[in-house]
Amino acid sequence: IVQGDRPLFFYGQPYFGALEAYVAAIFIGLFGFSEFIISLSPISFTLAWIIFSYLLFSRIHNGTAGLIAAACTAFPGYYVFWYSIATYGGYPVIFCIGTAMLWLSLRVWQENVANISLACHAACIGSLMAIGIWVHPLTFPYIAVAACILGMFCRREHCRTDIVISLGLIVIIALSGFV
Numbered sequence: 626i627v628q629g630d631r632p633l634f635f636y637g638q639p640y641f642g643a644l645e646a647y648v649a650a651i652f653i654g655l656f657g658f659s660e661f662i663i664s665l666s667p668i669s670f671t672l673a674w675i676i677f678s679y680l681l682f683s684r685i686h687n688g689t690a691g692l693i694a695a696a697c698t699a700f701p702g703y704y705v706f707w708y709s710i711a712t713y714g715g716y717p718v719i720f721c722i723g724t725a726m727l728w729l730s731l732r733v734w735q736e737n738v739a740n741i742s743l744a745c746h747a748a749c750i751g752s753l754m755a756i757g758i759w760v761h762p763l764t765f766p767y768i769a770v771a772a773c774i775l776g777m778f779c780r781r782e783h784c785r786t787d788i789v790i791s792l793g794l795i796v797i798i799a800l801s802g803f804v
Contacts, residue, residue, distance in 0.1 A: 681731065727771055727774075747798075751795040757802065
């Protein structure tokens, strides 16, 4: 990738989008090549996953629950730990994007965001869904849960026009992940 290749899928795994490889290429371009530099890509997504776990569980319950969730994410079992620091194609990306998607959807549900903010949230959620669709089908359960939360939000707000338009924006952006 650093030398100009533009793969759609992670090398040797035609079902994983190459997002982790592109982020690794950015780190290699900035700092040069080494095993540690390559590991910065999954480590970065794992760190973001820890942050989004904190944000999600803080929103679900409280700050203490967020800290416990972040600690459980930061100190996982062996297999999650191994796949979170080694470049296997995108497992940390799946966890990071999925948790971020759930957090943003729950934020929309709980805060009843205004029109402009709703459109921004919708664009972010749709982008996360699109990236998730590209990266791996394991993001589909996250997408389904986020869609249910957003559907309940739409129903609670009596399907206001601005909400329906924002949900349509999410769908359009998300479907671009199949391209």
